[in-house]
Amino acid sequence: MKQETEEKQDFVKEVTKMSDDFDRWYTDVVRKAELADWSGVRGMMVVRPYGWAMWEAITRAFDDMIKESGHENWAFPLLIPREYLMKEAEHIEGFAPEVAWVTRAGGNMEELEEPLAVRPTSETIIGPLIKRYIQSHRDLPKLTNQWNSVVRWEMRSRLFLRSREFWWQEGHTFHAYAQEAMDEVALILGYYRAIAEDWLAIPVLTGKKSPAETFPGAVHTLTLEGLMRDGQALQTGTSHYFGQNFSRAYDISFSNKDNERELCYSTSWGISTRLVGALVMAHGDDSGIIVPPKVAPIQVIVVPIFRDDEGRAKVERFINSWAPDLKAAGIRHRVDWRDERPGDKYAHWELKGVPLRLNVGGRDADAGQVEMVDRLTRQKVSVPVSGIAARLGDELDGFQKKLFERAQKFQRDNTFELETLEEVVAHFRERGGFVWSHWCGEEADEARIKAEAGGVTIRTIEEMNKPSGKCLVCGKPAKYRVSLAKAY
Amino acid sequence: MKQETEEKQDFVKEVTKMSDDFDRWYTDVVRKAELADWSGVRGMMVVRPYGWAMWEAITRAFDDMIKESGHENWAFPLLIPREYLMKEAEHIEGFAPEVAWVTRAGGNMEELEEPLAVRPTSETIIGPLIKRYIQSHRDLPKLTNQWNSVVRWEMRSRLFLRSREFWWQEGHTFHAYAQEAMDEVALILGYYRAIAEDWLAIPVLTGKKSPAETFPGAVHTLTLEGLMRDGQALQTGTSHYFGQNFSRAYDISFSNKDNERELCYSTSWGISTRLVGALVMAHGDDSGIIVPPKVAPIQVIVVPIFRDDEGRAKVERFINSWAPDLKAAGIRHRVDWRDERPGDKYAHWELKGVPLRLNVGGRDADAGQVEMVDRLTRQKVSVPVSGIAARLGDELDGFQKKLFERAQKFQRDNTFELETLEEVVAHFRERGGFVWSHWCGEEADEARIKAEAGGVTIRTIEEMNKPSGKCLVCGKPAKYRVSLAKAY
Numbered sequence: 001m002k003q004e005t006e007e008k009q010d011f012v013k014e015v016t017k018m019s020d021d022f023d024r025w026y027t028d029v030v031r032k033a034e035l036a037d038w039s040g041v042r043g044m045m046v047v048r049p050y051g052w053a054m055w056e057a058i059t060r061a062f063d064d065m066i067k068e069s070g071h072e073n074w075a076f077p078l079l080i081p082r083e084y085l086m087k088e089a090e091h092i093e094g095f096a097p098e099v100a101w102v103t104r105a106g107g108n109m110e111e112l113e114e115p116l117a118v119r120p121t122s123e124t125i126i127g128p129l130i131k132r133y134i135q136s137h138r139d140l141p142k143l144t145n146q147w148n149s150v151v152r153w154e155m156r157s158r159l160f161l162r163s164r165e166f167w168w169q170e171g172h173t174f175h176a177y178a179q180e181a182m183d184e185v186a187l188i189l190g191y192y193r194a195i196a197e198d199w200l201a202i203p204v205l206t207g208k209k210s211p212a213e214t215f216p217g218a219v220h221t222l223t224l225e226g227l228m229r230d231g232q233a234l235q236t237g238t239s240h241y242f243g244q245n246f247s248r249a250y251d252i253s254f255s256n257k258d259n260e261r262e263l264c265y266s267t268s269w270g271i272s273t274r275l276v277g278a279l280v281m282a283h284g285d286d287s288g289i290i291v292p293p294k295v296a297p298i299q300v301i302v303v304p305i306f307r308d309d310e311g312r313a314k315v316e317r318f319i320n321s322w323a324p325d326l327k328a329a330g331i332r333h334r335v336d337w338r339d340e341r342p343g344d345k346y347a348h349w350e351l352k353g354v355p356l357r358l359n360v361g362g363r364d365a366d367a368g369q370v371e372m373v374d375r376l377t378r379q380k381v382s383v384p385v386s387g388i389a390a391r392l393g394d395e396l397d398g399f400q401k402k403l404f405e406r407a408q409k410f411q412r413d414n415t416f417e418l419e420t421l422e423e424v425v426a427h428f429r430e431r432g433g434f435v436w437s438h439w440c441g442e443e444a445d446e447a448r449i450k451a452e453a454g455g456v457t458i459r460t461i462e463e464m465n466k467p468s469g470k471c472l473v474c475g476k477p478a479k480y481r482v483s484l485a486k487a488y
Numbered sequence: 489m490k491q492e493t494e495e496k497q498d499f500v501k502e503v504t505k506m507s508d509d510f511d512r513w514y515t516d517v518v519r520k521a522e523l524a525d526w527s528g529v530r531g532m533m534v535v536r537p538y539g540w541a542m543w544e545a546i547t548r549a550f551d552d553m554i555k556e557s558g559h560e561n562w563a564f565p566l567l568i569p570r571e572y573l574m575k576e577a578e579h580i581e582g583f584a585p586e587v588a589w590v591t592r593a594g595g596n597m598e599e600l601e602e603p604l605a606v607r608p609t610s611e612t613i614i615g616p617l618i619k620r621y622i623q624s625h626r627d628l629p630k631l632t633n634q635w636n637s638v639v640r641w642e643m644r645s646r647l648f649l650r651s652r653e654f655w656w657q658e659g660h661t662f663h664a665y666a667q668e669a670m671d672e673v674a675l676i677l678g679y680y681r682a683i684a685e686d687w688l689a690i691p692v693l694t695g696k697k698s699p700a701e702t703f704p705g706a707v708h709t710l711t712l713e714g715l716m717r718d719g720q721a722l723q724t725g726t727s728h729y730f731g732q733n734f735s736r737a738y739d740i741s742f743s744n745k746d747n748e749r750e751l752c753y754s755t756s757w758g759i760s761t762r763l764v765g766a767l768v769m770a771h772g773d774d775s776g777i778i779v780p781p782k783v784a785p786i787q788v789i790v791v792p793i794f795r796d797d798e799g800r801a802k803v804e805r806f807i808n809s810w811a812p813d814l815k816a817a818g819i820r821h822r823v824d825w826r827d828e829r830p831g832d833k834y835a836h837w838e839l840k841g842v843p844l845r846l847n848v849g850g851r852d853a854d855a856g857q858v859e860m861v862d863r864l865t866r867q868k869v870s871v872p873v874s875g876i877a878a879r880l881g882d883e884l885d886g887f888q889k890k891l892f893e894r895a896q897k898f899q900r901d902n903t904f905e906l907e908t909l910e911e912v913v914a915h916f917r918e919r920g921g922f923v924w925s926h927w928c929g930e931e932a933d934e935a936r937i938k939a940e941a942g943g944v945t946i947r948t949i950e951e952m953n954k955p956s957g958k959c960l961v962c963g964k965p966a967k968y969r970v971s972l973a974k975a976y
Contacts (some may be wrong), residue, residue: 077529079532101592165566
């Protein structure tokens with residue numbers, strides 16, 4: 001997205017069609033569906049209740065998962081002394097260009113002795129803090145997590161995907177054994193897959209990042225890559241294994257069973273509000289966004305249809321006779337009594353991607369039924385109000401499943417197998433998707449793919465037990481099977 | 489607390505007794521019970537899982553309350569342009585001395601065109617943002633809330649009570665009518681009372697702040713004041729009515745039913761992690777803290793007692809036969825299998841204030857019972873394991889009630905009625921507590937109380953319908969009945 005769009009704060013009148021211009025469609029629906037806006041503070045967004053409620057649903061699901069496996073939430077400081085930030089060389093090289101600095105404070109804006117970084121991520125403050133709480137192997141593993149926002153001074157911005165502040169969880173764990181730390185990184189990757197697939201209905205490709213794309217300071221980074229409807233990949237979470245890199249920089253050690261000092265093995269991992277952007281781009285259509293029921297702030301919207309006060313009273317009595325059943329069943333629903341025409345209401349809730357709509361008029365009241373419309377298929381079905389809560393529960397489960405299957409089919413239809421850089425370049429000139437190929441492991445070849453195929457990057461690498469196939473660039477025997485895509 | 493204590497990061501070996509030195513006791517138990525520590529970043533704390541879990545329990549309870557009454561969570565930016573901050577004169581006068589400023593960003597730490605404040609509170613960013621979403625009276629009320637942390641450059645620090653970063657919720661609401669906004673402020677005060685009394689078992693005195701103690705920019709501030717065990721008051725929440733002050737500064741207007749532009753009436757309100765400090769100081773004793781069951785991360789601690797492996801196996805089988813019932817009943821419990829002596833474990837969990845302890849030995853296993861010890865009374869009771877989950881549920885409810893009654897009695901025993909400044913001065917030379925008296929309303933007299941009675945302040949004022957009584961300072965007819973106390 002171009003910066004000028006950020007400045008344009010006026011009302012979005014008409015939503016661009018996805019099929020006409022995906023980028024503009026995205027910004028339009030995010031704003032018009034009331035998910036988020038630019039805040040007026042350059043590069044920083046405001047997340048509105050409808051968007052924030054989706055993030056809250058994700059946070060609750062993930063928080064339950066990590067607590068079940070013994071992780072604990074902490075609150076670490078927002079501001080990090082420069083000296084701390086500077087200790088892990090690779091890490092600071094990666095992050096320094098994006099740091100915002102607090103340099104003054106108090107009534108006269110006095111200059112601080114040492115600048116404090118607004119955390120871009122918290123490895124460098126958690127390291128020096130956590131070591132106090134680790135003496136012996138009995139204090140390990142230390143499985144920490146925190147929910148917060150971080151600041152990275154991005155120069156390009158896109159709502160939810162790239163902004164100077166975003167909200168996330170960052171897990172940081174410390175272990176006595178390398179294998180245990182690697183297992184942790186894989187465990188979390190599994191949780192992230194569950195969030196993406198079971199909650200957001202976004203099928204993901206998972207794997208390791210190439211060394212060039214690995215988190216600064218990590219030994220290896222595991223990633224999840226979803227496919228958006230424009231054919232571009234979006235990283236929906238990462239889980240990093242640090243080996244002893246950070247423990248060495250911050251001297252995080254423990255006495256092992258033989259009473260010798262040893263450095264910890266550590267990890268970090270995060271998912272962020274970018275997932276809200278992911279669900280928009282993975283599921284939308286020309287009419288707006290489509291929200292997976294499990295994270296939908298409103299799962300069922302009820303639109304009453306009537307001509308006059310008498311008609312309204314009748315419909316209202318009817319709705320009141322079964323709406324409490326929905327509440328009791330935990331179905332998140334709302335009745336739209338706004339003073340608008342039904343057709344405008346339909347369009348409004350389609351734009352906002354509410355999974356199920358119930359149209360309820362006087363004749364429905366007489367017949368003891370409602371008209372149910374599904375945001376995905378737009379099929380209209382009559383549903384008797386007797387047992388409606390259980391029926392809607394089933395329909396929502398079915399909707400979640402259908403949405404995932406639709407995304408799975410899209411991913412399958414847009415996954416290819418190619419052998420040479422020429423083929424890859426030609427492919428991405430025409431279309432997007434994931435392309436599987438082979439790579440020798442040379443960074444120069446990786447850079448050539450990016451340069452020649454218009455920004456295409458290696459999304460994941462898989463080491464092959466038995467070498468087979470040739471590097472798509474140099475033709476030498478390949479070490480890795482790799483997935484390629486254009487990515488956000 | 490003195491700043492040097494912050495620097496002292498070594499292990500707290502022995503906890504000072506509350507009766508010997510309340511201030512040191514407080515810092516010792518907060519650290520030793522693993523609630524929080526100083527972070528090494530001056531004035532900023534790290535909240536550890538045991539403390540954070542208490543805050544999470546509070547957040548969940550309060551979040552449910554406000555959502556039930558139609559409030560919605562938003563995420564507003566962390567950084568506020570100086571220009572925004574400067575618009576409400578009284579507000580900026582109150583907060584400017586405490587603001588931390590981001591002035592540089594990026595790889596070369598380039599100077600920003602305009603400094604950005606790290607939010608000390610968000611009125612000045614929410615005002616200019618929310619006005620976009622308010623056109624007509626149909627868009628009102630706008631009931632917003634956010635959970636975040638804020639930064640205030642405090643020069644004195646005390647864990648949970650005063651630190652350069654703290655965690656809170658800040659509600660900001662916008663209304664078409666003054667009365668509706670005043671009702672909102674009162675509604676929230678009621679929620680805060682429920683949090684303090686029903687969840688934290690801290691009885692509170694509520695009322696208005698004097699003009700000198702009112703939030704900068706507010707028309708009036710409602711407050712809750714709890715009494716700590718050293719006799720000092722602690723403000724546990726505030727709810728502010730702004731009238732049209734902020735709407736005037738930020739031009740937050742709407743078209744009313746007669747299609748005329750009118751300024752909104754607005755409010756803001758907050759409770760913070762200081763509540764964790766409040767529960768420590770309201771309920772502790774010489775052995776440590778006492779955590780109200782409703783917010784206790786661990787409500788029941790099970791201490792197995794055995795001599796050898798065989799004994800351990802027997803006790804473990806026994807515990808495993810009923811512990812799942814506790815889990816199923818939602819009782820937060822843990823079994824302490826650490827390699828320590830039972831006596832040390834007892835002291836450890838008493839320090840951490842776990843409401844109920846179950847001692848379980850081989851003979852208990854034979855008898856099908858456990859020994860239950862209550863953190864408050866220390867009474868030991870045999871409890872049969874048949875039906876133990878329901879019994880413990882009742883015991884926890886009873887504990888919550890007893891704790892509140894104990895605090896109520898303490899508050900009653902430490903509330904006095906005095907008539908002259910001399911009496912007040914004499915009183916506070918000897919002891920603490922709340923003192924009720926009368927005040928004419930003159931700021932000079934309020935200042936004299938503070939100066940002569942060693943920092944005693946007016947905690948709440950109540951306008952009297954019928955004037956009665958004389959001002960404790962000047963002897964003129966009083967306008968207000970006031971409560972006085974030394975306060976944190």
